[in-house]
Amino acid sequence: MKIDVISDTVCPWCFIGKRKLEQAMQERPDLPFDVHWHPFQLHPDMPKEGADRKEFTAKKFGSVERARELYQHVATAGEAVGLDFNFKKIERSPNTLDSHRVILWASGAGLQDEIVEILFRKFFMDGKDLGDHQTLIEAAEEAGMDGKIVGDLLNTDRDLDRVSSEEYQARQIGVQGVPFFIINDKYALSGAQDAATFHQVFDKIAEEEKAEAASPPSE
Numbered sequence: 625m626k627i628d629v630i631s632d633t634v635c636p637w638c639f640i641g642k643r644k645l646e647q648a649m650q651e652r653p654d655l656p657f658d659v660h661w662h663p664f665q666l667h668p669d670m671p672k673e674g675a676d677r678k679e680f681t682a683k684k685f686g687s688v689e690r691a692r693e694l695y696q697h698v699a700t701a702g703e704a705v706g707l708d709f710n711f712k713k714i715e716r717s718p719n720t721l722d723s724h725r726v727i728l729w730a731s732g733a734g735l736q737d738e739i740v741e742i743l744f745r746k747f748f749m750d751g752k753d754l755g756d757h758q759t760l761i762e763a764a765e766e767a768g769m770d771g772k773i774v775g776d777l778l779n780t781d782r783d784l785d786r787v788s789s790e791e792y793q794a795r796q797i798g799v800q801g802v803p804f805f806i807i808n809d810k811y812a813l814s815g816a817q818d819a820a821t822f823h824q825v826f827d828k829i830a831e832e833e834k835a836e837a838a839s840p841p842s843e
Contacts, residue, residue, distance in 0.1 A: 625655055625829060630662045630794050630804040631740075633723040633754055636698045636709060639744040641803035641816035643705040648822035655826060661736050663724035663787045664794055664802045667717070674718040674755045681717070701816075713751030722778055723754045724787045726764055729774065738767040 627645070631638035649657050681691040695711045702709045723743055730739040742763045746752040752759045757778045765771040777783075794804070805813040811825045 625657050625826065626808050627657060627659045628662055628806040628809075629659060630664050630799055630806070631802045632664045632666045633720045633727075633740075633743045634718065634747060635666055635802050636695075636702065636748060637816045638803040639707060639748060640698075640701055640705055641805075642740070642744070643707060644816055644819055645805070645822060647705075648819035648826070651819060652823065652826055655830070659737060660731070661727055661740050662794065663727070663791050664799065664804070665720055665724075665791060666802070667719075668791075670717065670719040672719050672755070674716045674753065677714050677717045707748070709748050710751060711748070713749075714747065715751060716753045716755065718753050718755030720754060721784065721787060722757070722760055725778070725783050726760050726774060728783055728787060729777065730764070730767060730769060733769060735767045735769060739763060739769070742766050
């Protein structure tokens with residue numbers, strides 16, 4: 625069962641959604657899953673060097689107090705799925721374009737899930753700057769990629785157009801927020817859905833495939 629996940633590396637709900645998807649898949653051990661991660665930038669106008677986290681979130685949400693209140697809500701949701709967000713440790717809000725390039729490159733080595741997990745952890749738990757090339761190289765090496773190759777590629781424009789094109793395509797099909805899940809190129813789920821919601825789609829697809837297999841061939 626193919627699952628395309630559109631997400632951003634600085635989206636806490638995407639990390640929460642990843643955990644819920646993992647739970648849903650674990651609870652359907654009889655089904656084969658093929659998960660692919662695709663780029664989305666929540667802040668496409670973010671400067672290349674990023675921005676001060678406190679100033680950026682205060683401007684985005686109206687005040688430091690309002691930002692703190694909203695992130696406390698996210699932290700509570702994270703705890704429910706075993707995630708210990710450490711928002712206070714984050715000093716920079718990065719431009720995520722390069723992190724999406726690394727995720728793209730990881731796909732060729734079958735390491736997308738590993739790199740996505742590591743990037744989420746580095747940002748939300750360790751407070752690392754995902755716009756910093758050294759941070760991305762270290763994440764790539766931890767995932768099992770060749771750090772030197774990744775570093776060399778990051779110093780070029782390799783696949784910048786491809787990542788931007790994929791994000792444009794996501795917006796063209798109506799994606800306005802993430803996480804966004806597309807299952808078997810047919811069913812879409814928006815937001816960090818509970819495992820039960822995924823199960824409904826999985827079961828519907830399984831029923832359709834069973835009915836198709838049982839139907840007589842057309843003349």
